[in-house]
Amino acid sequence: MANADAMGLWTLRFSSVLAPVPVVELLEINRFWGYGLLGPAIAATWATGLWQRRRQLARVGPAAPSGPQARHGFWDAGEAHEADGHAERRDRAMTNLVASIKDESVDADVRVQLIQDLVDLGGEAMALRLAPVTVASEVDVEVRLEAAEHMSRFNLGDAVQALEAIATDPAVGDKYRLDAASALADSAARPAAIALMQLVTDDGVSEYVRHSAANALRRVNRPAAAMALRHLANAPLVTARLRIICAEQLADDNLEDARDALWRLVKGVESVMDHHLGIDAAEAMHGIDPEAGVEAYSVLAVDSCFHWSGRIEAAYRLGRLGVGDGFDLLSDFACAEGVEDVYGLAALDRLFQLEIESGTLDAEE
Known part of the structure; x- marks a missing residue:
């Protein structure tokens, strides 16, 4: 109504401004003076009407919002919502969601994703309700x-x-035990070290998990990690390749134990059965202790139980390291009696390679 009154008053004033127009035309007075006053009169009338309209709107004021404020999220727990029973609905929803997480008929990947989403939405209130899930043995690990x-x-x-x-x-399962122990290492070092050491010493666990557990121990307890690596480097049920790797890692903390573990491989039955393992163990020995590595190559080169291919390779490695015995051994192998021709030729070929690499023999010769 106030807006209508203001508009009516503005129209009335505008009409009164235009009223002199017929009078000017009828009396034929000077049109310049007659119509020249219309512009300022119209502007004054428009400004007066605008001012009155703003005053009327200021008196009325903005309308106050009615009803409760809109809820921004399901987990909001404002006082108004508490009065409307929101807390009960919220509690019931969380209980049902936890039951869905424990439901074995739902795919495990779906439940894992559900946990991630619910904790992101519900925060601490939702996370604390997951305690029964963590201890329920019937729930997927x-x-x-x-x-x-x-x-x-x-x-x-x-x-x-x-x-x-x-x-x-x-x-x-081994993998989940390792994941749990690794997650435990971020918050509780002592229980994590115990769990990881149990994995390392468990022969029923895959060697990949055992080695990963030993590596995880290095950021929890360095001395315990050295013990774990020493155990794996000497474990007969662990493959020789992994034992070599563990011995190389062990050298960072205990060089003597690493050498002992590699000597067991160089002189053990593993090298006799596969000469490549013996050469790899000697190479690893040279990497952590050059003098011991030269000795390991020498032992393999003169070991009659070692395969001829391995003995030739060991002698060649000695020659490349600048040890004169390598040249002599290859020369002896090439002309030794009772050696098959294929191995004699292989020794001679390696000898020529050494001569070329050392510069004592040209490639053309």
Whole structure:
């Protein structure tokens, strides 16, 4: 109504301004003076009407919002929502979601993704409700592990217990035990070291997991990691290749133990069965201790139980290292009695290579 009154007043004033137009035409007075006053009069009338309209709007004021404010998220717990029973609905929804996470009929990957999304949305309130999931043995271990890792952000004590239970459970798969122990290392060093050492010493665990556990120990407890690597480097059930790798890593902390582990391979039955392993062990020995490496090559080159191909290769490696015995051994192998022609020719070929590399023999010769 106020707006209508203002508009009516403005129209009335504008009409009164235009009223002199017929009078000017009728009396035929000077049009310059008659019509020249219309412009300022119209401008003054427009300004007056605009000012009155703004004053009317200021009196009325903006309309106050009615009803409760819109909720921005499901997990909001404002006072107005509490009065409307929002807390009960929120609690019931969380309970149902936890039940869905524990439901074995739902795919494990879907439940893992559900945990990630719910914790991102619900925060601490949702994460703390995952405690029953982490200790439920009937729940898939990957779901338990995911729940424990997220719960560690808000409740470290319960999360550590859950991760430790997974890492030390023999019924759990090797990979998940390693993941749990690695996650435990970020929050509790002592339980993590115990769990990782159990994995290293468990012969029923795959050697890949055992080696990974030993490496994970290096950022938790360096002396314990050295013990783990020494155990793997001397373990007969571990493949020789991995034993060589563990010995090389062990040399960073204990050079003597690393040499002992490699000597066991150089002089062991593994080298007799596969001469490549003996050469690789001697090469690793030379990498951590050059003098011991030269000795290892010499032992292999003169070992009658070692394969002829391995003996020739060991002598060739000696020659490349600048040891004169390498040339002499290859020369002896090339003309030795009872040696098959194929190995004699191989020794002679290696001898020529050494002569060329050392510069004592031209390639053309």
